[in-house]
Amino acid sequence: MNYTLQFGQVTEFLPYLAGGAWLSLQIAFLAFCGGMVIGAFGAMAKTFGGRVVRGITAAYITFFMNTPQLVQIFFIYFALPDAGILLSSYEAVLIGMTLNAGAYLTEIQRAGFQSVHRNEMEAAETLGMSLLQRVRYVIMPHIAKVLFPPLSNQYILMTLGTSMAAIFGVEELTGRAFNINAETFRSIEVFSITAVFYIALTLVASMSLGLAGRYLFRAKMRLI
Amino acid sequence: MPQLEIVDLKAAYEKLVVLEKINLNVEKGEIVSLIGPSGSGKSTLLRVLIGLLPPVAGRVRLDENDIDYANKATLRMLRDRIAIVFQQYNLFQNMTVLQNVTIAPTKVKGRPVAEVTEEAKELLSKVGLADKFNAYPDELSGGQQQRVAIARALALRPEILLLDEVTSALDPELVNEVLDSIRLLAAEGMTMFIVSHEMGFVREVSSRVAFMSDGLIVEIGSPKVVFDAPTIERTKDFVGKILRH
Amino acid sequence: MLERIFSEAPDFFTYYNIIFLLEAMLATFLLSAVGCVIGFGSGFFLAVTRKTTSLAYLPARMVAFVFIEIFRRTPFLVTLMMVFFIFQIANVNISLFTVALISVCFIATAFISEIVRGGFDSVHQTQWDAAATLNMTLFQTLRYVIVPQAWKIILPPVFSFFILFIKDTALASQIGVVELTYAGKVLNNKGFSAALVFGSILVLYFALSYPLARFGVWMEEKLAPARNR
Numbered sequence: 054m055n056y057t058l059q060f061g062q063v064t065e066f067l068p069y070l071a072g073g074a075w076l077s078l079q080i081a082f083l084a085f086c087g088g089m090v091i092g093a094f095g096a097m098a099k100t101f102g103g104r105v106v107r108g109i110t111a112a113y114i115t116f117f118m119n120t121p122q123l124v125q126i127f128f129i130y131f132a133l134p135d136a137g138i139l140l141s142s143y144e145a146v147l148i149g150m151t152l153n154a155g156a157y158l159t160e161i162q163r164a165g166f167q168s169v170h171r172n173e174m175e176a177a178e179t180l181g182m183s184l185l186q187r188v189r190y191v192i193m194p195h196i197a198k199v200l201f202p203p204l205s206n207q208y209i210l211m212t213l214g215t216s217m218a219a220i221f222g223v224e225e226l227t228g229r230a231f232n233i234n235a236e237t238f239r240s241i242e243v244f245s246i247t248a249v250f251y252i253a254l255t256l257v258a259s260m261s262l263g264l265a266g267r268y269l270f271r272a273k274m275r276l277i
Numbered sequence: 278m279p280q281l282e283i284v285d286l287k288a289a290y291e292k293l294v295v296l297e298k299i300n301l302n303v304e305k306g307e308i309v310s311l312i313g314p315s316g317s318g319k320s321t322l323l324r325v326l327i328g329l330l331p332p333v334a335g336r337v338r339l340d341e342n343d344i345d346y347a348n349k350a351t352l353r354m355l356r357d358r359i360a361i362v363f364q365q366y367n368l369f370q371n372m373t374v375l376q377n378v379t380i381a382p383t384k385v386k387g388r389p390v391a392e393v394t395e396e397a398k399e400l401l402s403k404v405g406l407a408d409k410f411n412a413y414p415d416e417l418s419g420g421q422q423q424r425v426a427i428a429r430a431l432a433l434r435p436e437i438l439l440l441d442e443v444t445s446a447l448d449p450e451l452v453n454e455v456l457d458s459i460r461l462l463a464a465e466g467m468t469m470f471i472v473s474h475e476m477g478f479v480r481e482v483s484s485r486v487a488f489m490s491d492g493l494i495v496e497i498g499s500p501k502v503v504f505d506a507p508t509i510e511r512t513k514d515f516v517g518k519i520l521r522h
Numbered sequence: 523m524l525e526r527i528f529s530e531a532p533d534f535f536t537y538y539n540i541i542f543l544l545e546a547m548l549a550t551f552l553l554s555a556v557g558c559v560i561g562f563g564s565g566f567f568l569a570v571t572r573k574t575t576s577l578a579y580l581p582a583r584m585v586a587f588v589f590i591e592i593f594r595r596t597p598f599l600v601t602l603m604m605v606f607f608i609f610q611i612a613n614v615n616i617s618l619f620t621v622a623l624i625s626v627c628f629i630a631t632a633f634i635s636e637i638v639r640g641g642f643d644s645v646h647q648t649q650w651d652a653a654a655t656l657n658m659t660l661f662q663t664l665r666y667v668i669v670p671q672a673w674k675i676i677l678p679p680v681f682s683f684f685i686l687f688i689k690d691t692a693l694a695s696q697i698g699v700v701e702l703t704y705a706g707k708v709l710n711n712k713g714f715s716a717a718l719v720f721g722s723i724l725v726l727y728f729a730l731s732y733p734l735a736r737f738g739v740w741m742e743e744k745l746a747p748a749r750n751r
């Protein structure tokens with residue numbers, strides 16, 4: 054084995070990789086936001102819905118949590134055209150990730166709602182707060198504090214999860230790493246630099262989310 | 278020559294300075310009681326002595342040797358000679374009463390199990406727990422847990438014993454029992470630090486009483502002096518309030 | 523779509539294909555299970571390393587920290603590629619399954635180590651203090667006091683991670699490991715419709731993951747109420 058690491062050739066591609074990282078962030082952000090919306094409806098459906106609505110929501114969550122995101126996207130990308138639904142790879146990935154995130158985020162948000170204890174509500178009521186005040190001063194801060202850490206964690210896992218898009222030819226960070234690798238054959242250099250990108254992205258996210266959680270919501274969060 | 282010398286000791290929890298400047302000499306076999314308002318740093322002083330909170334400044338000397346709390350070997354030696362009964366008992370929740378008492382002598386000091394068990398049962402019986410050997414801490418009352426903690430500390434055969442609020446969860450009858458055993462131990466030469474709010478007890482048992490306030494030892498002397506003729510206003514206030522109860 | 527699925531089904535569910543799929547399913551299961559068992563061992567070791575305090579162990583603590591941070595923050599796909607190419611360039615002859623397994627071990631070590639550390643930290647400080655004043659070593663403290671109290675906190679999330687990774691190993695299909703997703707691609711390439719193939723693959727993953735997830739929930743509830751002991 055006489056392989057010498059040569060980063061020189063690969064460093065030329067740094068701006069190209071950075072562009073990919075930017076796309077990764079976009080995918081993670083969009084899928085997370087979409088997932089949050091689904092999750093909010095899902096959590097409400099599971100908490101307040103009737104039997105049928107609860108059952109449908111539960112089926113959705115159970116299915117998406119117990120099957121791989123990759124195969125879900127395979128299905129969306131390769132099988133849906135049979136039913137006349139043609140999606141670009143980017144759309145397929147984004148829809149798959151959003152639906153997947155929706156399932157996990159439903160569970161997280163539901164747990165957050167459930168953690169508002171009855172006695173906290175009653176304490177607020179005895180203090181003579183109106184319903185609106187209770188929501189504003191008791192329930193929302195509490196939910197924010199309880200929800201923020203697991204949501205942050207999910208966001209970071211999703212940032213890593215976007216690398217899956219490369220398999221469908223989306224040119225985000227990992228996709229561009231594949232491209233550079235095919236051109237230069239400096240595999241180890243390419244993928245180690247790619248790893249550094251992901252580490253940097255998630256470290257920045259962890260630290261800023263941790264700071265925000267600590268100081269805005271008084272949540273107990275580690276910075277790293 | 279004092280067994281334990283505390284010189285200009287300062288300690289803090291991060292930025293909060295709790296012990297400003299503590300000076301205290303203790304002879305072998307002495308019983309020194311620490312009294313003072315809640316939050317005055319009594320527990321903190323004991324935590325520093327046993328090496329759970331490294332001091333910021335000052336010295337602690339044991340038999341004329343400076344203790345370096347950053348040195349692991351010194352710390353081991355120190356904890357071999359000093360035992361503590363915590364204010365919150367700190368019993369191991371996963372162990373029975375008997376295991377709580379025997380774990381350190383057998384596993385840390387390597388003494389034979391049979392001998393240690395025998396001794397532990399004796400100690401526990403002495404503090405009225407003969408029927409609780411196999412109970413778990415969460416099945417015991419506060420006072421019972423406290424007595425287990427005392428037995429656990431004594432099983433280490435320490436030279437110096439630190440007792441934090443040792444009477445707070447005991448009923449009057451038991452207070453007398455604990456008082457008796459403390460006197461007995463002192464007569465055998467064990468040095469003791471006692472933190473207590475039980476002034477009758479403190480007066481009975483102490484060789485000296487130290488009144489702490491805001492991280493300082495404000496007044497120290499025999500129980501007679503501190504309780505009956507305190508020289509400092511702050512002590513008078515505190516003692517006056519306490520004795521009126 | 524449905525008509526095509528029904529017309530293809532008899533050709534698809536042949537004895538040979540079913541065996542092929544079941545074997546692939548076993549590979550998927552083993553990849554995650556073996557990876558997590560090994561990852562638990564090494565993750566536990568790293569968590570203990572990080573609990574040491576003496577200066578002599580500082581380098582070990584730093585190595586553990588860096589290792590954990592790297593593999594927690596690198597996507598499985600990228601780790602997989604790294605390991606794959608390192609072995610390829612080193613010209614070491616190992617199976618693709620082993621390459622994937624090693625990658626799973628790295629990631630599992632990092633994540634499980636954090637779970638274990640969280641478990642250690644969940645044991646109340648009073649217990650650590652008492653052990654320290656009784657002169658217990660770190661090893662004795664963990665063995666007699668902390669682990670007996672923390673394992674109930676540690677086990678459920680470790681099990682969840684294992685189930686999570688059953689699904690994440692789908693990415694190993696990218697380097698050609700014959701696991702469930704790869705089997706799907708093979709059958710798809712043989713001309714079976716994507717809906718039928720990937721639908722079946724989804725069902726098989728579900729069949730693997732769902733009972734384990736239910737077991738996980740049961741275990742968590744079982745362990746939850748009696749906190750200590």
Ligand SMILES: Nc1ncnc2c1ncn2[C@@H]1O[C@H](COP(=O)(O)OP(=O)(O)OP(=O)(O)O)[C@@H](O)[C@H]1O
Nearest residue numbers: 290293295313314315316317318319320321322364
């Ligand atoms: N772990 C800790 N972290 C930060 N501050 C602490 C900690 N423990 C105690 N303190 C603070 O240190 C001060 C002294 O506490 P300490 O427990 O020594 O008081 P005390 O004299 O034992 O009181 P009490 O009679 O109520 O037991 C208090 O102001 C307390 O808030």
Ligand SMILES: [Mg+2]
Nearest residue numbers: 319320364441
């Ligand atoms: Mg105290």
